[in-house]
Amino acid sequence: MxxxxxxxxxxxxxxxxxxxxxxxxxxxxxxxxxxxxxxxxxxxxxxxxxxxxxxxxxxxxxxxxxxxxxxxxxxxxxxxxxxxxxxxxxxxxxxxxxxxxxxxxxxxxxxxxxxxxxxxxxxxxxxxxxxxxxxxxxxxxxxxxxxxxxxxxxxxxxxxxxxxxxxxxxxxxxxxxxxxxxxxxxxxxxxxxxxxxxxxxxxxxxxxxxxxxxxxxxxxxxxxxxxHLDGNCHTYVDDPCDIAMAVKVADNAKTQKYSPCNASEGLLVARGVAREFLPKIGAVFAAKGVEMRCDPEARALLAEVPGADLKDATEQDWSEEYLAPIISVKVVAGVDEAIAHINRYSSHHTDAILTRDHQHAQRFLREVDSASVMVNASTRFADGFEYGLGAEIGISTDKFHxxxxxxxxxxxxxxxxxxxxxxxxx
The missing domain is CATH 3.40.605.10 (Aldehyde Dehydrogenase; Chain A, domain 1)
Incomplete structure (x- = not known):
């Protein structure tokens, strides 16, 4: 033709x-x-x-x-x-x-x-x-x-x-x-x-x-x-949080399926819970063959995890949509730094906070500038069927209707x- x-x-x-x-x-x-x-x-x-x-x-x-x-x-x-x-x-x-x-x-x-x-x-x-x-x-x-x-x-x-x-x-x-x-x-x-x-x-x-x-x-x-151009989604583990629940949800958000745009590509962990949480999630990721690209603080806390595949994160890693068994890992001071990091590096698709602090949850919901923002749930739920829409024609990271x-x-x-x-x- x-x-x-x-x-x-x-x-x-x-x-x-x-x-x-x-x-x-x-x-x-x-x-x-x-x-x-x-x-x-x-x-x-x-x-x-x-x-x-x-x-x-x-x-x-x-x-x-x-x-x-x-x-x-x-x-x-x-x-x-x-x-x-x-x-x-x-x-x-x-x-x-x-x-x-x-x-x-x-x-x-x-x-x-x-x-x-x-x-x-x-x-x-x-x-x-x-x-x-x-x-x-x-x-x-x-x-x-x-x-x-x-x-x-x-x-x-x-x-x-x-x-x-x-x-x-x-x-x-x-x-x-x-x-x-x-x-x-x-x-x-x-x-x-x-x-x-x-x-x-x-x-x-x-x-x-x-x-x-x-x-x-x-x-x-x-x-x-x-x-939507990218699905660079984040899970932030807050201080305080239910550690067992955080491990379960962070695991699901990354490994339930690697290729969808709503899989978590970044894991942020509050310094107050990092020492307890990171070795636990690190063991889960190691068992599933997930490569962890870490900042120095996270890498030090994950160093003793048997079989952990650890690499130093580059600046590009914070913005990356891997669609693969790879996740960036960073220790942050708390909810303020987590929100700032997400708003700077995320693709404004879906971001979640795992927390027991109601005030932190409310701030995260209000201040994270993404199409879907979640509290104590896996980012993998960002889907038209899961939201009760019957079906979806796509996911939009635009800001109009x-x-x-x-x-x-x-x-x-x-x-x-x-x-x-x-x-x-x-």
Whole structure:
């Protein structure tokens, strides 16, 4: 496909999405729920064909020498398909927030003023690897009354095409416009350049992938971007704290899974508990093969831990998102230094304090400038499903309307509404 054809194709997708978005915004809750139930049924019925299409992507990825973890991300197993189907059904049963009116107040003039929740309109979603994102994005788009244009990674093109066909069938069966969810059919990167520079059609772009992709989208987009670049999350062990609980939570925050953006990459420990806490967590990390990059004080306290993999931390380590069995470790004077360190070095994603001091907890909640701030809980909970959002389309470290896990509300906006009875302004 040449550049002219790509431009025409993308503008055609944009125009169709804009027209479909008007119908989706007006669609009743029952009709959107029907589309989601139809999609769940199609995912279950089409499992064999979906896996055949998925096999083409897997074979191509293996032949191209993609790493085993990358190939694994491409798989559409029966279990994954069932999880996607259940997710659609759960969304269908959730309350419809579109048209909800909040904060209605009578003014001295006689008018009543409030806000109504409405869809954003059209969002573009650019993602890598996992084809299940096609269904997650499509189902959230349907439930929130939006239209979307999806552009998945070239490594999953056959799987994404097959899933997108099912989404459009489900929309059609429910009497909704199939153009409400469209997949960019070309793998040419030029298509992304058009998608992120069409403000006449696209209201917001959501990139979901590696840092390089998100940096490119953020730099070149001419429409708003909901993004997060890094997940440099911290766990701070305070003085006083429950040492046993702190070991359990700090371990989970780092080792439950290494690759997610909400895994803790930095461990800060108050000097008053460091001598007791660090050897205990050090033994846990040593047993699991976690490398610890330490400041001098932490390294000295961890030196006697059998099998501990210790390295001197560099300045870069405090800002690093490892996504691996590596963690930076620093001893701090107390809550003031912990907050200052986090606000300087973190990516403002998720940070946690483990403490028995209520005042310290309240200060941490107020003063740490991150999208999710936690007390006595693992950073791994920073997730749309765990927050009760039903699902998430991504996690935002931006500060505008969508911050943290982005679920249904993040795909909506509020507009002011005024109800009167003939009032005029004097």
């Amino acid at each position: 040449n550049a002219l054809n790509i431009a025409e194709t993308m503008h055609s997708l944009g125009l169709q999405a804009r027209e479909a978005s008007a119908r989706m915004a007006a669609a009743p809750a029952a009709q959107k729920a029907q589309a989601l139930r139809e999609l769940a049924a199609l995912l279950r019925a089409g499992g064999e064909q979906l896996q055949a299409d998925n096999r083409k992507d897997l074979d191509r990825a293996t032949a191209a020498g993609l790493s085993a973890p990358m190939v694994d991300r491409l798989k559409l197993t029966p279990r994954i398909l069932e999880t996607l189907a259940v997710g659609c059904e759960q969304l269908a049963t959730m309350p419809d927030i579109i048209g909800e009116v909040i904060g209605m107040k009578q003014q001295p003039s006689g008018i009543r003023v409030g806000q109504m929740r409405v869809p954003l309109g059209v969002f573009g979603m650019i993602f890598e690897s996992r084809p299940n994102v096609t269904i997650e994005a499509a189902s959230l788009s349907i439930k929130s009354g939006n239209a979307c244009i999806l552009r998945g990674g070239s490594e999953a093109i056959e799987s994404n095409k097959a899933l997108a066909r099912l989404v459009q069938q489900a929309l059609q069966r429910a009497g909704l416009p199939p153009e409400a969810v469209q997949l960019v059919q070309t793998t040419d990167r030029e298509a992304v350049g058009h998608l992120i520079t069409m403000p006449e059609y696209v209201d917001v772009v959501i990139p979901r992938g590696g840092k390089g992709l998100i940096e490119r989208i953020s730099r070149d987009a001419k429409v708003p971007v909901i993004k 969508a911050r943290g896990p982005v679920g249904l509300e993040g795909l909506t906006s509020l507009k002011w509404i005024v109800l009167g009875d003939g009032e005029i302004r004097g």
